[in-house]
Amino acid sequence: MPVVVVESPAKAKTINKYLGPDYTVLASYGHVRDLPAKDGSVDPDADFGMTWEVANDSRKHVKAIADALKDDNALILATDPDREGEAISWHLQEALTKRRSIKKDTAVSRVTFNAITKEAVTEAMRNPREVDMPLVEAYLARRALDYLVGFNLSPVLWRKLPGARSAGRVQSVCLRLIVEREMEIEAFNPQEYWSVRAQLATPRGQDFEARLTVMGGDKLDKYSLKNSTSAEMAVQAVASRKLKVLSVEAKPAARNPSAPFMTSTLQQEASRKFGMGARQTMNAAQRLYEAGYITYMRTDGIDMAPEAVQAARAEIEKRYGAEYVPSSPRIYKNKAKNAQEAHECIRPTDMGRDAKALKVTDDDQRKLYDLIWKRTLSCQMEGARLERTTVDIGSDDQQVVLRATGQVVLFDGFMRVYEEGRDDVSDEDDKRLPQIMEGEALKFASSLAAQAEKAGKEASVLSDNGAVLALQHHTQPPPRYTEATLVKRMEELGIGRPSTYASVITTIQDREYVRKDKNRLFPEDKGRIVTIFLLNFFRKYVGYEFTANLEEELDDVSAGERDYKDLLGRFWRDFSAAIAETSELRITEVLDVLDAALAPQLYPPREDGTDPRTCPKCGQGQLHLKTSRTGGFVGCGNYPECNYTRPISGEGAEGYERVLGEDDGDEIHLKSGRFGPYVQRGEATPENKKPPRSSLPKQGKDFLPGWGPNEITLEQALTLLTLPRDIGQHPDGGAIQSNLGRFGPYIAHQLPDEEKPVYVNLKETLDVFEIGMNRAVEMLAEKRANPGRRGSRAAAKPLKELGEHPEGGGAVNIMDGRYGPYVKWEKVNATLPKDVEPKDVTMEMAVELIAEKSSKGGKKKAAAKKPAAKKKAAPKKAAS
DSSP: OOEEEESOHHHHHHHHHHHGGGSEEEEOOSOSEEOOSSTTSEEGGGTTEEOOEEOHHHHHHHHHHHHHHHHOOEEEEOOOSSHHHHHHHHHHHHHHHHTTOSOTTOEEEEOOOSBOSHHHHHHHHTSOBOOOHHHHHHHHHHHHHHHHHHHHHHHHHHHHSTTOOOOOTTHHHHHHHHHHHHHHHHHOOOOEEEEEEEEEEOTTSOEEEEEEEEETTEEOOTTSSOSHHHHHHHHHHHHTSOEEEEEEEEEEEEEOOOOOBOHHHHHHHHHHHHOOOHHHHHHHHHHHHHTTSBBOSOOSOOOOOHHHHHHHHHHHHHHHOGGGSOSSOOOOOOOOSOGGGOOOOBOBSOTTOOGGGOOOOOHHHHHHHHHHHHHHHHTTSOOEEEEEEEEEEEOTTOSEEEEEEEEEEEEOGGGGTOOOOOSSOOOGGGOOOOOOOTTOEEEEOSOOHHHHHHHOGGGEEEOTTSOEEEEEEEOOOOOOOOHHHHHHHHHHHTOSOHHHHHHHHHHHHHTTSEEEETTEEEEOHHHHHHHHHHHHHSGGGGOHHHHHHHHHHHHHHHTTSSOHHHHHHHHHHHHHHHHHHHHTSOHHHHHHHHHHHTHHHHSOOOTTOOOTTBOTTTSSSBEEEEEETTEEEEEETTTTTOOOEEETTOTTOSSSSEEEEEETTEEEEEEEETTEEEEEESOOOSSOSSOOEEEOOEETTEEOTTOSTTTOOHHHHHHHTTOSEEEEEOTTSSEEEEEEETTEEEEEEOOTTOSSOEEEEOSSTTHHHHOOHHHHHHHHHHHHHOTTSSTTOOSOOOSEEEEEOTTTOSEEEEEEETTEEEEEETTEEEEOOTTOOGGGOOHHHHHHHHHHHHHHHHHHHHHHHHHHHHHHHHHHHHHO
């Protein structure tokens, strides 16, 4: 039987089902070889020779393939249809040849399929080819470049910037985008402007809103009304005039659907609609692909196979009617820079299978499939037809003109199925307008007083009749990146490729250079320092244009138009010189350069006009940029006499790193550390190297309400600094303590004969300050009696006790389970229907549910529950 090799066992299982017993299908479990993380894995002096090693985990998989080849001398490499997949096939062929498992007469072929369906797999088997070496060479070039940059630049960072963890060819450019956006936000000066709107009514009593566009005969732009005085004059001018409809203009408009998904647009839309990160999206897509539900998910292509287009059109007609099918198929042209990477778009393999028909339980996979299915159908649907209406309203002298806009959907077209999400956009033209006739007089309508009150007196001006309102606005800084907008920006700049976006964004978060908060990406202090360092000493290599040009050259390699070793030679010549030059610098020289580069941010002018570099604590030392393992900070030059420090985000930075007050002669600080914010009594000194400190309490992933870094008070900080709290002496000896740990609140106690303490998690965070001796002793006893059980909870109590089963005896109870409430009788657990409340369940209903579950489950269900029953009994045996 020919041996077919794919990457994953899930993919192997699906393909084996299509190929049948005539083939042996095995998984390589990803890349079988990698560059060892040591010096010399890529040797520029030996024509960029690369030393590969088979990973320990991969050896058994390579051996399994080698053993299978003993029985059949034919190898079919069926890894993914992209550069990474081609590289895995090449690695396998090289590794097996080295083992002599591939002989001179061994038939080795390469097959690719864009979807794991029977038709696609069968067709691929009929069209084998050899491994595409230009594509492999493009992989080798990228791998060598990433190694040369990372392995040579990262040690420079470690030596010059303690706390910096790594640099990378693409990751450092991606980090630069986030840091520069944050600096734009910090440097942004908001500009005040006002807008005026009026609430009007037609003669038929229908209200609508219009905004002021002409004042004193002059057309207004966004910033024409610069202050409250000009806004108040405008409000009076509108409110004092009689208004009529000057013109009504209705124009037809059309909206066409978005193109089908490629990798980057799928990541963007999953982020917009579900808040899914790039890695989370790709993991879900990978599972869908391996199960045969969607086509390959790493692609720059947006074209669709003709048979898929026809299937989509047929499904649209079947579900929505012939009027939703355009007269001819919609054709989308690839934007991919490299045809080698441009596979078909990401689409369902079966257009008739919607998310409801999908046999998956994972919520991410189901949501993502629904998104792909709807986007694919919509891209072949008729466009939406709209009517956009513009109404100009003014006074007879036309000194005042207002405008109202809106639209009516005449035919929804593709919008019936799907509309693309938008980033930070609001569209006022989506409003509906009532019937408005040219020439008719309009009245001022209902009061806008509530809106004025909400905005506040300082930010609003309301007319006497309450129908004309001016609101204050300020220009907004550019928004921080989400993963969606970051991927979009990287794509626009030509940085990275579909297969790299998710890993790059994940890496800069894992390195703690960036944190994600409410779906927005914020640079950490160490991320800023690394970026400024690279911009000052390796500017060329974090340049957007340089990185994009290098990507295009790598695309040329994969197309067979450029020699990859020539590309590596030119890159290494300049890069190695830059490394050598920077390696000679002392840390103090590096910090001086960074200090000067960050000066506007680190030392902004003070309100009192004093020197912003003068230490605010001792008044004598000068502030300087310093580094530590947790990143950069500003410290006093008079250390150790003066211990003043603050974050690089500036004096009085909101939230972290500030003095909360004094207690017993000690300053109580709020600081930011490796594991988040914490409070500390005093500063570290040679005599007191570890002053008392305590982390801020959390509730899940968020801070306990009222205890966050921007809310915490001196009193709360002093309460935290009492931890660990001595609850009292255990009756059997040893002190019981409560504390906040990395995984939440807990109590701890160690008996004299115990090797290590017993820990019990507390359900409520504030219990660490309130739990008493009786409850603590009970919880510890329960934990010691049931050491295998999580936490300190006693046996679950029923939500409702129904009594003895009328036929079989034994208690029938309503319990609260992981997947919702259920009826429990002996070994039978029957889930309650979603529309039934536990309190409404009667014994008759419960018996019926139990009987139904028993008849469905039979012996098979009972067997499935046996292990759970044994697990319950085990702790009791241990206790006895």
